[in-house]
Amino acid sequence: MQITVKLQGRTAMAALAGEFDLTAAASVRQELDGLIDGGHRRLVVDLKKVPFIDSSGLGVLLGRYRRLSELGGEMFIVGARPTVRTVLEMSGVPQVVRVLRSESEVPR
Amino acid sequence: MANHFELHCPSRAENVGLCRVSAATFAANAGFTVAEIEEIKVAVSEAVSNVVVHAYPNAEGAMVLRCEEMEDGIQISVSDQGVGIEDIAQARQASFSTDPERMGLGFVFMESFSDEFAVESTPGRGTRVEMRKRREAPAEAS
Numbered sequence: 001m002q003i004t005v006k007l008q009g010r011t012a013m014a015a016l017a018g019e020f021d022l023t024a025a026a027s028v029r030q031e032l033d034g035l036i037d038g039g040h041r042r043l044v045v046d047l048k049k050v051p052f053i054d055s056s057g058l059g060v061l062l063g064r065y066r067r068l069s070e071l072g073g074e075m076f077i078v079g080a081r082p083t084v085r086t087v088l089e090m091s092g093v094p095q096v097v098r099v100l101r102s103e104s105e106v107p108r
Numbered sequence: 109m110a111n112h113f114e115l116h117c118p119s120r121a122e123n124v125g126l127c128r129v130s131a132a133t134f135a136a137n138a139g140f141t142v143a144e145i146e147e148i149k150v151a152v153s154e155a156v157s158n159v160v161v162h163a164y165p166n167a168e169g170a171m172v173l174r175c176e177e178m179e180d181g182i183q184i185s186v187s188d189q190g191v192g193i194e195d196i197a198q199a200r201q202a203s204f205s206t207d208p209e210r211m212g213l214g215f216v217f218m219e220s221f222s223d224e225f226a227v228e229s230t231p232g233r234g235t236r237v238e239m240r241k242r243r244e245a246p247a248e249a250s
Binding site: 019021022023052054055056058083086087090091 | 121122124125128143146149150153154157160161212213214216217220
């Protein structure tokens with residue numbers, strides 16, 4: 001899994017590229033936790049280049065959402081492909097995390 | 109003889125992708141649609157991840173993925189010889205997980221993405237998950 005991070009004030013944009021499963025979970029968790037620990041309270045996770053996700057990946061996203069919520073922060077998931085979006089919807093993620101079509105829809 | 113394969117490998121995270129891709133390739137050869145193959149990939153990924161995470165606590169053990177073509181689809185099984193599941197009914201509930209970072213959705217996805225689903229487990233002896241997926245019936249010629 002490749003992770004590209006862009007920082008802008010308290011907002012961190014993490015673009016993931018690769019299959020988001022158990023193999024990728026630990027490194028993504030560590031990277032996103034590092035951003036939160038570094039004081040970023042708005043996290044935008046771009047899944048445009050993620051062709052596959054399962055509950056291991058979803059667990060990492062939900063875990064980061066919970067951490068941010070406890071810290072008064074917010075999280076957005078953007079760019080999910082239809083196959084990934086199906087898995088997100090089946091798990092109920094869009095009911096708690098804002099899932100948007102693209103980065104441009106993230107409120108400024 | 110129906111087409112089939114068995115993949116024997118250690119319960120390592122890196123083998124989750126190997127099992128997923130192997131099952132997806134088999135399903136593609138068996139005539140499943142792209143959408144059906146995506147569902148099979150999620151189901152297999154969940155079954156194999158469960159073995160890696162839960163079957164052999166703090167250790168590595170054997171796991172076997174078996175795919176077999178049936179007349180109307182495929183049968184996929186994932187088995188291990190690990191600690192087994194004490195309470196299968198509880199494990200199959202959404203949001204039940206012994207690991208706070210996991211969502212407890214593994215069995216939910218396996219069940220949702222297959223047409224028939226069964227899990228057999230004996231504590232101390234291991235677990236076997238079996239999923240059957242039927243091919244979408246081809247549209248009738250008009």
